[in-house]
Amino acid sequence: MDHRDRPEGLAHCVLCDRPQRTEFPDYCAGCGGPVVLPPAPVALPATTESTGAWRYAGRLPISQETAWLSMGEGQTPLVSATSTRAWCATERLRYKLDHLNPSGSFKDRATAVGIAQAITQGAPAVVCASSGNAAGSTAAYAARAGLPSVVLVPEAVPPGKAAVAQAHGATVLRVRGDYSNSFQVARELAARLGWLNLTTTFVNPVAVSGLRSAGYELAEQLSEVPDWIVVPIGSGPLVHGIVTAYQELRAAGMHTELPRILGVQAHGCAPIVDAFDRDVERVTPWPTVSTRISAISDPLRGYPSDGTYTLRLVRETRGAMVAVRDAEAEEAAEALARDEGLLIESGAAANLAAVRTARDRGWIHQDELVVCMLTGHGIKTLAAAGRQEAPLVANTDDVIGQLPAHTTKAPEDLNDRVKR
Numbered sequence: 001m002d003h004r005d006r007p008e009g010l011a012h013c014v015l016c017d018r019p020q021r022t023e024f025p026d027y028c029a030g031c032g033g034p035v036v037l038p039p040a041p042v043a044l045p046a047t048t049e050s051t052g053a054w055r056y057a058g059r060l061p062i063s064q065e066t067a068w069l070s071m072g073e074g075q076t077p078l079v080s081a082t083s084t085r086a087w088c089a090t091e092r093l094r095y096k097l098d099h100l101n102p103s104g105s106f107k108d109r110a111t112a113v114g115i116a117q118a119i120t121q122g123a124p125a126v127v128c129a130s131s132g133n134a135a136g137s138t139a140a141y142a143a144r145a146g147l148p149s150v151v152l153v154p155e156a157v158p159p160g161k162a163a164v165a166q167a168h169g170a171t172v173l174r175v176r177g178d179y180s181n182s183f184q185v186a187r188e189l190a191a192r193l194g195w196l197n198l199t200t201t202f203v204n205p206v207a208v209s210g211l212r213s214a215g216y217e218l219a220e221q222l223s224e225v226p227d228w229i230v231v232p233i234g235s236g237p238l239v240h241g242i243v244t245a246y247q248e249l250r251a252a253g254m255h256t257e258l259p260r261i262l263g264v265q266a267h268g269c270a271p272i273v274d275a276f277d278r279d280v281e282r283v284t285p286w287p288t289v290s291t292r293i294s295a296i297s298d299p300l301r302g303y304p305s306d307g308t309y310t311l312r313l314v315r316e317t318r319g320a321m322v323a324v325r326d327a328e329a330e331e332a333a334e335a336l337a338r339d340e341g342l343l344i345e346s347g348a349a350a351n352l353a354a355v356r357t358a359r360d361r362g363w364i365h366q367d368e369l370v371v372c373m374l375t376g377h378g379i380k381t382l383a384a385a386g387r388q389e390a391p392l393v394a395n396t397d398d399v400i401g402q403l404p405a406h407t408t409k410a411p412e413d414l415n416d417r418v419k420r
């Protein structure tokens, strides 16, 4: 079936349940709450001959007519952790490699569906506010669709992330202040010019529904429901996507459990963790952003109900929230790159630090199955890491002189390496 066959208005506000239209997406006109599409009624099988989001065309609001937009978003590998298991003090640790999406972040799951919406509705252009990853994603898919795109980023955006969007031909503008300022301008611009808003807070329920594919894939890749799924959180649409997917599968009788969500925020911008720790229902905006972990620094100013809804979802899964300090996230990113071969931005590597904290607090047990969503590639933020210039050599003797001592010894028994 095709979701376009559904009567209009089935999208609804998660706070007051009022039905909402989706052509000009915005927050609930009644209460300002986030708007989402309802769960798909049955867990239809994936369409194996289609690519990316269109594998789930029966469950997502897209039709095969726009399948040409796909760049293979989603369908990312799920791999076992090796050396970093010890770092996190957990035995059964898996990584979902969402940094391998076409534009280097999980945002492509939502953007593909959002750009299909823009094409189907005949939107003249698209706009998004972004801390950096959605910028590159929107610019890339808009380029493929032949649509103009404008991306609004905070003034402190990592230059590599702005450069990706510029390379795809987007108009990239830095808006003074933090992410919430960019968010507000994107919302006003979309309303004034009739452009489709692809900002990946909860502002566009059609685009956000694309994030369900992460949950569908995990259910296909694992023979059991993971005990925990660890998710970096700005406002939380990925939590909604994963939880909704598992709810649909549970409703279809495919399993009985929901995975518990461990939500991760930066210590210097943690409005949802704050409400979790204080054991209150309502999330309030974060006053002053103070973190280098730009990918998850969303103060929720003007749309705190996004956080309230996300916290409600985390609690429904019997999950938890953890704040991670900049240095911990950067140490985790180093460990992933050096010991695991995975180049991941700090906002996603923060997951590992959160797992370690949750282990310390006794929330996660050593033998539980833990999946970390590695949501963003590290290559876009690498230039900012201040690395030394590579030494210049002229010949082989120079090279030998530069090598670490242990690499020039006789090789160890190869079998020891293979068995690991």
Ligand SMILES: [Zn+2]
Residues within 6 Å of the ligand: 013, 014, 015, 016, 017, 018, 028, 029, 030, 031, 032, 033
């Ligand atoms: Zn409402």
